[in-house]
Amino acid sequence: MDVLNISVTNTSIALAFTSVLLLYYLLHRSKTSKAISPPEAGGAWPILGHLHLLGGSQLPHKTLASMSDKYGPIFTIRLGLHRAVVVSNWEIAKECFTTHDIAVSSRPKFIAAEHLRYHYAMFGFSPYGSYWRELRKIILLELVCHRRLEGFKHVRVS
Structure with missing residues (x-):
């Protein structure tokens, strides 16, 4: 019982x-x-996503343009396992970079960048924020200024 x-x-x-x-x-x-999310383009493979379409015989920008004609001015594709938004209209792109600039400017965080790049300390891998803005100022003032470019002009020519 x-x-x-x-x-x-x-x-x-x-x-x-x-x-x-x-x-x-x-x-x-x-x-x-x-x-509401933008429509996802069809034809994605399980692990590769839409990479097979971008690496075909046609150039990637022409492939994206034909996908834009089919799916509209804003749609998503998968680059490997990651989802990416494709915007092919200048008005929508302007809105993304003015109104939603913080969401668009940030970079994804991944383990390799954390360990190999000193906890996102390098310019290309650091997320958008005060550190990134300060690093950008230093790079623009010291590395990409007119004086430095003119000083290393002979290196680029050779």
């Missing part, structure tokens, strides 16, 4: 746990489905 009670108790606990997980999934899915 005790074995039957333990079996019923375990079954009811498992059923309650499964119900809570299902409820959490349904609530979480309904919150994320309200966000």
Whole structure:
């Protein structure tokens, strides 16, 4: 008799746990489905994404232009496992870089950049913020200034 009670108790606990997980999934899915995302271009492979389309016989910008004609001025593609947004309209691009500049300017954080680049300390891998702005000022004033470019002109010519 005790074995039957333990079996019923375990079954009811498992059923309650499964119900809570299902409820959490349904609530979480309904919150994320309200966000409007641009359409994703078709033809992506499971791991490679759309890289096979960009590396074909046609040039990448022409491939993206034909995809833009098909999917509209803003759409998403997958570069490997990562999703990228393609904008082919100048008005939308202007809005992205003026209104939503912080979201567009930031770079993704990944483990290799954290370990190999001293916790995102290098200019190309650091996320947008006060450190990046200060580093940009230093690079523009010291490395890419007119005086430095003229000083190393002979190196570029040779």
